[in-house]
Amino acid sequence: MYGFEPNEEQGMLVEAVRRFALNDLRAAAHDADEGGELPPALIQKGWDLGILQASIPEAYGGMGEHSAVTGALAAEELGYGDIAAGMAVMAPATFAIPVLLAGTEDQKAAHLPPIVEGAWKPYASAFVEPDFDFYAGDMRTAAAPNAQGYVINGVKAMVPFADRAQGLVVYAALDGKPQAFLVSPGTEGVKIGEREKLLGLGALPLFRVQFDSVHVPAEARLGGADGHDPAPVIAASQIAVAALAVGLSRGAFDYAVAYAKDREVFGTPIAQKQSIAFSLAEMAIEIEAVRLLVWEAAWMLDAGNDASKAAYLALTGASDMAMMVTDRAVQILGGHGYIREHPVERWMRNGRGVSTFTGLAMV
Amino acid sequence: MISFEMPEKLQQTVTLMTMVAENMMRPVARYYDDHEHEIPWDYINFMHDANKQMGGGGFVPSDKPKKGNGGEPKKEGPRLAYQRLAFSAEVLSWGDTGLYLCSPVGLLGAAAVAATGTPEQKQRFLTRFGGDKPVLDAMALTEPHAGSAMPAMVRTTAVRDDDWWILNGEKIFVTAGHKALIDTPGFIVVWATIDPSAGRAGVRPFVVESGTPGCTVTKLEHKLGIRASDTASVVLQDCRIPFTNILGSPEVEKKTTEGFKGAMATFDASRPMVAASALGVARATLETLKEFLAQKGIQVRYGLPRSRLTSIERELIDMEVLLRSTWLLVLKSVWMMDEKKPNNLEASMGKVRAGDVVVKMTQRAVEMLGPAGYSREHLLEKWFRDAKINDLYEGTGQINRLIVARRILDYGRDELS
Numbered sequence: 001m002y003g004f005e006p007n008e009e010q011g012m013l014v015e016a017v018r019r020f021a022l023n024d025l026r027a028a029a030h031d032a033d034e035g036g037e038l039p040p041a042l043i044q045k046g047w048d049l050g051i052l053q054a055s056i057p058e059a060y061g062g063m064g065e066h067s068a069v070t071g072a073l074a075a076e077e078l079g080y081g082d083i084a085a086g087m088a089v090m091a092p093a094t095f096a097i098p099v100l101l102a103g104t105e106d107q108k109a110a111h112l113p114p115i116v117e118g119a120w121k122p123y124a125s126a127f128v129e130p131d132f133d134f135y136a137g138d139m140r141t142a143a144a145p146n147a148q149g150y151v152i153n154g155v156k157a158m159v160p161f162a163d164r165a166q167g168l169v170v171y172a173a174l175d176g177k178p179q180a181f182l183v184s185p186g187t188e189g190v191k192i193g194e195r196e197k198l199l200g201l202g203a204l205p206l207f208r209v210q211f212d213s214v215h216v217p218a219e220a221r222l223g224g225a226d227g228h229d230p231a232p233v234i235a236a237s238q239i240a241v242a243a244l245a246v247g248l249s250r251g252a253f254d255y256a257v258a259y260a261k262d263r264e265v266f267g268t269p270i271a272q273k274q275s276i277a278f279s280l281a282e283m284a285i286e287i288e289a290v291r292l293l294v295w296e297a298a299w300m301l302d303a304g305n306d307a308s309k310a311a312y313l314a315l316t317g318a319s320d321m322a323m324m325v326t327d328r329a330v331q332i333l334g335g336h337g338y339i340r341e342h343p344v345e346r347w348m349r350n351g352r353g354v355s356t357f358t359g360l361a362m363v
Numbered sequence: 364m365i366s367f368e369m370p371e372k373l374q375q376t377v378t379l380m381t382m383v384a385e386n387m388m389r390p391v392a393r394y395y396d397d398h399e400h401e402i403p404w405d406y407i408n409f410m411h412d413a414n415k416q417m418g419g420g421g422f423v424p425s426d427k428p429k430k431g432n433g434g435e436p437k438k439e440g441p442r443l444a445y446q447r448l449a450f451s452a453e454v455l456s457w458g459d460t461g462l463y464l465c466s467p468v469g470l471l472g473a474a475a476v477a478a479t480g481t482p483e484q485k486q487r488f489l490t491r492f493g494g495d496k497p498v499l500d501a502m503a504l505t506e507p508h509a510g511s512a513m514p515a516m517v518r519t520t521a522v523r524d525d526d527w528w529i530l531n532g533e534k535i536f537v538t539a540g541h542k543a544l545i546d547t548p549g550f551i552v553v554w555a556t557i558d559p560s561a562g563r564a565g566v567r568p569f570v571v572e573s574g575t576p577g578c579t580v581t582k583l584e585h586k587l588g589i590r591a592s593d594t595a596s597v598v599l600q601d602c603r604i605p606f607t608n609i610l611g612s613p614e615v616e617k618k619t620t621e622g623f624k625g626a627m628a629t630f631d632a633s634r635p636m637v638a639a640s641a642l643g644v645a646r647a648t649l650e651t652l653k654e655f656l657a658q659k660g661i662q663v664r665y666g667l668p669r670s671r672l673t674s675i676e677r678e679l680i681d682m683e684v685l686l687r688s689t690w691l692l693v694l695k696s697v698w699m700m701d702e703k704k705p706n707n708l709e710a711s712m713g714k715v716r717a718g719d720v721v722v723k724m725t726q727r728a729v730e731m732l733g734p735a736g737y738s739r740e741h742l743l744e745k746w747f748r749d750a751k752i753n754d755l756y757e758g759t760g761q762i763n764r765l766i767v768a769r770r771i772l773d774y775g776r777d778e779l780s
Contacts, residue, residue: 135671
């Protein structure tokens with residue numbers, strides 16, 4: 001049967017993440033974006049909510065089981081607070097969840113406990129490439145087999161925490177299909193470039209990383225000798241980014257509603273003008289519709305169905321939603337929306353990246 | 364729980380309705396579009412027989428527990444009545460919206476009786492859908508001077524005369540009004556005021572049965588689309604109906620508009636059906652486009668960034684996003700009905716978006732296929748015309764935006780109109 005409400009456990013998690021998002025992420029977001037740095041205590045506090053830990057089984061040091069729906073609900077709330085900080089808090093998930101979904105028993109046993117036990121640690125993934133037409137199904141970073149394992153060559157963009165990462169999942173084309181490799185950043189040939197300067201995500205340290213004949217052992221290939229089906233991993237990431245975008249858009253919408261009810265023109269709140277009220281109504285409708293699309297894709301992934309198309313459509317919808325909603329939020333604030341004292345311009349900058357962020361989050 | 368698992372019972376509904384749509388609707392869709400006001404008896408009789416065979420309950424949601432073999436109430440499953448209606452409306456409109464509106468299974472008028480009638484009223488008015496002859500019903504709300512401002516601006520009056528109400532006024536845009544009053548022994552639900560000085564608080568729906576003296580169909584409209592469905596004007600002149608034909612309280616509650624609000628709850632049930640109907644046309648359009656392009660060797664490649672897609676692929680993918688996301692919104696709104704959760708906001712959200720989506724998709728489809736899209740050889744140009752009604756009836760896109768806006772802003776009508 002159909003159902004459209006989180007269960008009790010999910011509801012409690014959502015409540016906890018929402019409090020963190022409103023009280024902590026929102027309060028820190030402006031300075032973090034401007035200063036290019038997130039307070040480590042903030043990341044740790046988010047980590048202590050146990051979002052990733054709750055989706056890793058006890059056998060691997062966690063305390064639950066994987067659920068993309070639960071992950072999407074949590075990601076939505078993180079996005080409601082601050083998408084950049086949300087990605088920072090959840091960066092270890094971009095390493096752990098591919099291992100959980102597609103790794104061998106040995107890979108899970110070796111890699112998951114150190115990530116999920118104890119404090120937050122910088123683990124991340126290298127997915128995006130710098131080309132304008134980057135497409136996961138046709139990566140230019142390539143892995144070639146050799147006697148000991150594989151040799152990786154290529155350039156990755158927007159790799160979080162690359163300068164301090166304890167582990168990277170690196171995606172590269174092998175025999176024409178994307179495969180993931182678990183790479184230690186200290187490996188010879190991994191060249192961490194300058195920190196990237198981007199339109200948004202100012203708070204998140206992102207780096208260009210070059211892989212120059214990087215030799216990795218055969219065991220580094222996710223899923224072992226036969227590799228793995230990349231589809232669920234990519235879908236899990238598209239769903240995560242789409243869920244963050246739903247949260248981001250909800251945040252912009254709520255902010256615009258509050259502003260519109262407060263700001264007066266010709267003696268009445270602008271929210272009482274149809275031009276503003278209808279614009280807000282359309283934003284609300286867009287968010288609710290795309291939100292359900294994201295939930296459905298997550299549910300399909302959990303049900304073991306092929307979620308590739310659903311996740312792709314969800315991210316496509318989420319990208320358009322984020323741009324539509326954040327642009328309108330800026331518009332409703334008028335000139336004030338353009339001033340960095342208000343968060344809507346930041347949300348608009350972050351919203352534009354949704355179509356590019358696959359790989360930067362995982363549920 | 365969050366779940367998108369389609370219950371098997373709904374799957375069965377879709378399978379059955381798809382057979383009807385493919386065999387009884389698509390083959391004659393063009394004919395009835397060309398022959399406006401000709402009555403599609405084959406479809407009406409088929410649907411009536413099918414309904415009788417399935418127990419005669421039609422499309423009217425019932426609160427009655429189903430009886431098992433031993434007369435014991437059946438084990439309670441999830442309530443699916445409104446979800447089933449939405450799936451039916453979607454699939455039948457995928458067949459043909461105009462014909463769907465001719466379904467003798469209880470549509471808007473019956474929904475109003477089901478939502479606000481007493482058990483005795485339901486017995487009197489709703490059991491006829493399972494009777495010997497096909498029966499249609501209709502909703503009579505709009506008047507010549509006001510559409511979207513209804514029912515607050517209603518001028519049709521109902522004056523009590525002992526055991527009777529005397530109705531006077533004129534209604535326009537009554538969907539299937541002729542079939543409900545003239546062609547079948549059906550009924551219409553007429554909105555009238557029992558106290559013009561009381562404003563909205565005085566407005567009530569009344570059931571006027573076929574054959575009632577003083578109730579006349581005066582005009583049939585010639586329309587852009589949905590031509591298989593008649594759109595009637597109805598004049599009520601000293602039309603005398605039994606006192607018990609009022610839906611809701613006969614008392615005017617001066618201090619509140621509770622009676623009025625109760626009657627308006629009808630729309631929370633009917634708007635998702637219009638939205639579902641709209642999305643049936645939208646799905647038909649998308650499927651037809653894909654078939655057309657497939658014949659030319661064009662397949663949509665999913666998963667690619669927009670920078671690698673052709674213009675046609677981008678367009679179809681965007682349509683698919685709109686269609687699926689809007690369907691989920693509509694599905695949620697009827698699921699809420701079944702769960703007895705207030706769905707006023709969600710009903711209007713789905714209505715707004717479905718109206719937008721079907722209009723946009725059909726317009727783009729005609730453009731995309733060029734001369735073939737514009738030709739009456741194919742149904743795309745018809746769906747383009749049929750689609751627009753969904754952004755108009757059961758509240759225009761604007762009125763439904765207003766409802767959504769009031770809800771999200773927590774405004775009353777005094778603050779936002």
